Amino acid sequence: MHYWRKSALAVAMLALPAAAQAQQAIDAEYTAKIKEHLQDPRITTELVDHLPASATVPTPLKFHGRIVGTPGELTYAKDIHRYFEALAKASPRAKYWTIGKTEEGRDMVVLAIADSATIANLDKYKGDIAALTDPRKTTEAEAKRLIGTTKPMYWLTSGIHSPETGGPEMLQELAYRLIVQESPYIQAIRNNIITFITPVIEVDGREKHVDTYYYNKTLPAGAARLPLMYWGKYVAHDNNRDGMGQFLSLTKNVNDFYLAWKPQVMHDLHESVTYLYSSTGTGPYNDAIDPITVTEWWTFAQEDVREMTKRGVPGVWTYGFYDGWTPNYMFFVAHTKNAIGRFYEVQSYGPDNYEVRPPATTTSREWFRPNPPLSYIKWGPRNNTNIQQSAVLISLKHFADNKANYLENYWIKNKRAMEKGKTGAGPYAWVIPAAQRRKADAADAVNELRKQGLEIHVAAAAYKAGNVSVQPGDWVVRGDQPFRTLADMYFSIQNYTPQNPRPYDDTGWTFQFMRNVAVLPVMEQSILTVAMNPVIDKVRAAGGIDGTGAVLLVDHTTDNNLMKFRTAFATTKMHAAEASFEAAGRTFRAGAFIIPAGDRAKIEASLKELGITAQAVATVPTVKMHELDLPRIGYAHAWQRTQDEGWVRAALDTYGVPYNYFGDIELRKGNLRAKYDVIIYPHVGGSAQSHIAGIIKNGDTPLPYKKSPKTPNLGANDSAEDIRGGLGIEGLTELYKFVQAGGTLIVEGSTSTIFPAYNLTNGVTIESPSQLFARGTILRGVVADRKSPIAYGFDAQLPVYFNQDPVMNVGGSAGVFAGVGSGSGAAAMMQNTTPNANPLRLSTWSWNMSDSTGTPMPVAAGRPAAAGGAPAGRGGTGGAGAFGGAASIDGTRPRVIMQFPANAADMLLSGTLAGGEALQNRAQLIDAPLGKGHVVMFAIRPFWRWQTQGTYFLGFNAILNWNDLDAGR
Numbered sequence: 001m002h003y004w005r006k007s008a009l010a011v012a013m014l015a016l017p018a019a020a021q022a023q024q025a026i027d028a029e030y031t032a033k034i035k036e037h038l039q040d041p042r043i044t045t046e047l048v049d050h051l052p053a054s055a056t057v058p059t060p061l062k063f064h065g066r067i068v069g070t071p072g073e074l075t076y077a078k079d080i081h082r083y084f085e086a087l088a089k090a091s092p093r094a095k096y097w098t099i100g101k102t103e104e105g106r107d108m109v110v111l112a113i114a115d116s117a118t119i120a121n122l123d124k125y126k127g128d129i130a131a132l133t134d135p136r137k138t139t140e141a142e143a144k145r146l147i148g149t150t151k152p153m154y155w156l157t158s159g160i161h162s163p164e165t166g167g168p169e170m171l172q173e174l175a176y177r178l179i180v181q182e183s184p185y186i187q188a189i190r191n192n193i194i195t196f197i198t199p200v201i202e203v204d205g206r207e208k209h210v211d212t213y214y215y216n217k218t219l220p221a222g223a224a225r226l227p228l229m230y231w232g233k234y235v236a237h238d239n240n241r242d243g244m245g246q247f248l249s250l251t252k253n254v255n256d257f258y259l260a261w262k263p264q265v266m267h268d269l270h271e272s273v274t275y276l277y278s279s280t281g282t283g284p285y286n287d288a289i290d291p292i293t294v295t296e297w298w299t300f301a302q303e304d305v306r307e308m309t310k311r312g313v314p315g316v317w318t319y320g321f322y323d324g325w326t327p328n329y330m331f332f333v334a335h336t337k338n339a340i341g342r343f344y345e346v347q348s349y350g351p352d353n354y355e356v357r358p359p360a361t362t363t364s365r366e367w368f369r370p371n372p373p374l375s376y377i378k379w380g381p382r383n384n385t386n387i388q389q390s391a392v393l394i395s396l397k398h399f400a401d402n403k404a405n406y407l408e409n410y411w412i413k414n415k416r417a418m419e420k421g422k423t424g425a426g427p428y429a430w431v432i433p434a435a436q437r438r439k440a441d442a443a444d445a446v447n448e449l450r451k452q453g454l455e456i457h458v459a460a461a462a463y464k465a466g467n468v469s470v471q472p473g474d475w476v477v478r479g480d481q482p483f484r485t486l487a488d489m490y491f492s493i494q495n496y497t498p499q500n501p502r503p504y505d506d507t508g509w510t511f512q513f514m515r516n517v518a519v520l521p522v523m524e525q526s527i528l529t530v531a532m533n534p535v536i537d538k539v540r541a542a543g544g545i546d547g548t549g550a551v552l553l554v555d556h557t558t559d560n561n562l563m564k565f566r567t568a569f570a571t572t573k574m575h576a577a578e579a580s581f582e583a584a585g586r587t588f589r590a591g592a593f594i595i596p597a598g599d600r601a602k603i604e605a606s607l608k609e610l611g612i613t614a615q616a617v618a619t620v621p622t623v624k625m626h627e628l629d630l631p632r633i634g635y636a637h638a639w640q641r642t643q644d645e646g647w648v649r650a651a652l653d654t655y656g657v658p659y660n661y662f663g664d665i666e667l668r669k670g671n672l673r674a675k676y677d678v679i680i681y682p683h684v685g686g687s688a689q690s691h692i693a694g695i696i697k698n699g700d701t702p703l704p705y706k707k708s709p710k711t712p713n714l715g716a717n718d719s720a721e722d723i724r725g726g727l728g729i730e731g732l733t734e735l736y737k738f739v740q741a742g743g744t745l746i747v748e749g750s751t752s753t754i755f756p757a758y759n760l761t762n763g764v765t766i767e768s769p770s771q772l773f774a775r776g777t778i779l780r781g782v783v784a785d786r787k788s789p790i791a792y793g794f795d796a797q798l799p800v801y802f803n804q805d806p807v808m809n810v811g812g813s814a815g816v817f818a819g820v821g822s823g824s825g826a827a828a829m830m831q832n833t834t835p836n837a838n839p840l841r842l843s844t845w846s847w848n849m850s851d852s853t854g855t856p857m858p859v860a861a862g863r864p865a866a867a868g869g870a871p872a873g874r875g876g877t878g879g880a881g882a883f884g885g886a887a888s889i890d891g892t893r894p895r896v897i898m899q900f901p902a903n904a905a906d907m908l909l910s911g912t913l914a915g916g917e918a919l920q921n922r923a924q925l926i927d928a929p930l931g932k933g934h935v936v937m938f939a940i941r942p943f944w945r946w947q948t949q950g951t952y953f954l955g956f957n958a959i960l961n962w963n964d965l966d967a968g969r
């Protein structure tokens with residue numbers, strides 16, 4: 001019955017355009033194959049059940065020798081790109097160009113499609129949209145004219161997640177159809193809007209995935225399958241969490257293209273759910289997004305659900321899946337510019353045919369899923385092609401039919417954003433002081449914000465309003481610019497109450513906290529009248545050499561460029577002061593670099609370039625010091641998961657830290673101390689035991705990861721004849737021997753749990769508090785041992801990124817908090833339709849509070865000391881002896897360098913937290929001595945997603961002081 005109704009409807013709908021369709025011949029061979037490969041007749045529409053013929057434009061069948069949706073076949077990105085290029089060569093309705101390179105040197109591309117007159121005049125439309133973007137330059141009358149005459153732009157992207165293969169395949173057929181088909185439906189799209197298509201965002205990963213798929217097809221049944229190891233050079237699935245950091249080439253290329261054209265919609269195609277999810281999310285939605293955008297998400301999604309349901313296609317739904325809170329996804333590049341970001345999640349392409357038997361939680365009829373997926377269906381790549389191509393066409397048609405409406409919304413959003421900072425609620429500006437302590441990183445932050453589209457000025461006069469005083473040279477982010485939305489989004493403080501739906505990703509991201517730089521909001525309108533000039537080029541902090549004398553002193557500011565400076569002069573002797581000292585009328589902190597001699601001219605040029613200031617003095621100060629000798633670094637990755645460790649490599653590569661990169665199985669070969677001084681083994685995910693096991697060894701057939709004639713794209717970062725077996729007990733033993741013999745092992749996140757799990761580090765325990773909820777959040781870090789070289793340069797406190805675990809305890813009070821609940825766990829179970837009405841209590845953070853004297857955070861009088869015995873507020877005074885009661889200085893005791901505050905109420909700076917009592921006085925960073933060496937264990941994540949620049953130097957300090965970590969004990 002279901003099917004019958006759809007057919008009747010389809011016939012009715014085709015009645016009108018039949019004449020137009022009749023004039024255009026159908027490609028009979030292609031159309032027959034669509035029917036042949038479709039696994040279920042319900043997963044189609046009149047939009048995609050045929051393909052028009054063309055005498056001049058090649059179909060995918062003609063070009064590749066197979067139709068889109070052919071089972072058992074995948075197309076390399078380079079061939080998809082060749083096809084797109086051929087389309088543009090064959091038709092004046094398309095234009096093709098490259099938009100940048102990947103880290104591995106492959107092209108990223110775009111194909112623009114519209115009627116031929118529009119394609120010939122693309123720059124005119126680019127100018128029209130730029131005018132609608134900027135109400136400072138465009139009058140209301142001109143805007144009205146443009147809204148009525150110009151064409152909006154819709155950018156389709158896919159292939160960011162390499163195992164999600166259908167989007168890039170489907171987009172080939174869609175491109176052909178949009179160029180060739182003469183039906184009124186397609187003409188309405190082609191003549192009214194400009195469609196951009198970037199079929200593959202993660203080009204490096206696509207090629208590896210296609211290699212891996214075809215390689216696995218050659219293996220005998222039952223043999224272990226090769227997993228997709230690396231995608232891009234740095235990360236895997238996290239490539240879609242780079243929207244804020246924008247470290248990866250793919251994100252930079254997308255951002256640059258976006259800023260050049262400013263499309264009103266960015267629509268990213270993914271695969272993961274049954275059968276098609278059109279994004280809206282559960283909320284809470286990101287506060288900085290204009291309410292108009294929120295309604296536009298819903299309008300698009302409901303159009304998809306209704307039109308697909310009308311055509312009898314089951315399983316198209318919205319709501320759920322994600323929240324709409326965190327701005328780290330690719331399509332937020334559009335949201336920060338007042339445009340619309342959307343995505344689909346589609347039932348997997350395969351590419352082999354398969355069956356889908358979803359659970360009742362997926363097939364029940366709900367308000368957001370009025371026509372739910374079926375309890376059983378035969379699925380295949382053609383089903384995937386049909387369902388997402390139909391939905392995309394419905395979206396494009398809706399956009400074309402309502403183009404003036406969407407252009408007007410876009411204009412209004414840009415205007416409202418600008419007015420917010422001109423006459424509205426503010427802030428009217430944000431000031432980034434140029435002379436702040438971490439001035440080089442502040443300059444970096446300015447450059448990063450500019451690259452992402454924020455206009456920045458430099459103050460030409462002094463100004464004071466409220467608590468903010470501006471000096472000439474300070475950077476000013478004016479609030480009266482349309483893209484201030486980006487500033488609102490990045491600089492705001494997040495308050496994600498745990499009563500909300502479970503967050504999809506991080507809950508806190510406050511830019512200035514993560515980077516530990518001062519960004520000061522100004523609530524006085526008069527800031528807009530201060531003399532200032534636009535920043536038009538890359539900025540750098542003031543740097544160079546002050547004074548005269550042979551000896552150079554560089555204070556330790558924790559500016560990350562200090563690491564670049566140290567590695568750039570690897571053969572120049574540099575020392576670290578072990579205590580603060582006075583010289584040339586200035587105070588230098590413990591950790592300050594002391595350089596007795598060196599190539600002065602070269603050093604000065606480098607300091608200027610890096611924005612670092614050195615003080616020249618006549619003689620070496622008398623302070624106690626040790627040499628900052630650069631270690632030989634081994635960098636171990638796990639073969640079972642290469643998703644996260646790349647963020648650590650990103651920091652090392654950027655700041656010039658050399659290392660040898662190898663898989664966990666190499667550690668088993670031993671002799672590590674002879675080869676390395678430091679071994680870095682970043683977070684993998686999973687339990688300590690899973691690190692030991694790795695990819696399970698089943699049978700004798702090795703699982704190679706390498707370049708070969710069959711797999712030309714594999715083996716890019718690392719290769720191995722057999723990637724199975726993990727660290728193994730042998731590898732763990734060798735790591736233990738390495739540390740015993742004087743090596744320094746640096747671990748973070750899950751790898752921090754390995755030594756404690758096997759009782760190899762004295763007195764460190766890992767806890768699993770059931771009531772704790774701390775999802776990707778920014779908490780207060782208290783430096784408990786400021787004499788440790790790992791803390792050199794840092795203030796008494798700093799914001800840190802923490803994500804639920806590990807919870808590390810030193811001193812054996814494990815289990816004390818096991819029964820402590822905050823009450824919010826129970827609250828989360830209650831029916832609550834207005835969760836944001838109950839905000840969390842955030843702890844305040846100010847840049848003046850975290851001063852160099854070690855003043856602890858304010859703690860309310862009368863608060864009980866935590867059970868661990870450390871009095872509240874002890875953080876700044878130093879002394880590992882606070883932990884576990886034993887006050888003696890014992891060379892084998894783990895040293896707690898950083899910890900969570902003593903009181904849960906002081907922890908949360910931005911994001912979410914419930915059950916924080918479980919973190920009271922727990923360690924954030926431990927230096928555990930072991931034999932002659934050290935294990936440096938991070939519970940926080942110092943190198944998270946190119947966002948936590950403020951904590952990079954905790955890791956860099958551990959590297960630079962690797963053989964002097966006992967200093968200050």
Ligand SMILES: [Zn+2]
Binds near residue numbers: 161164272
């Ligand atoms: Zn995805």
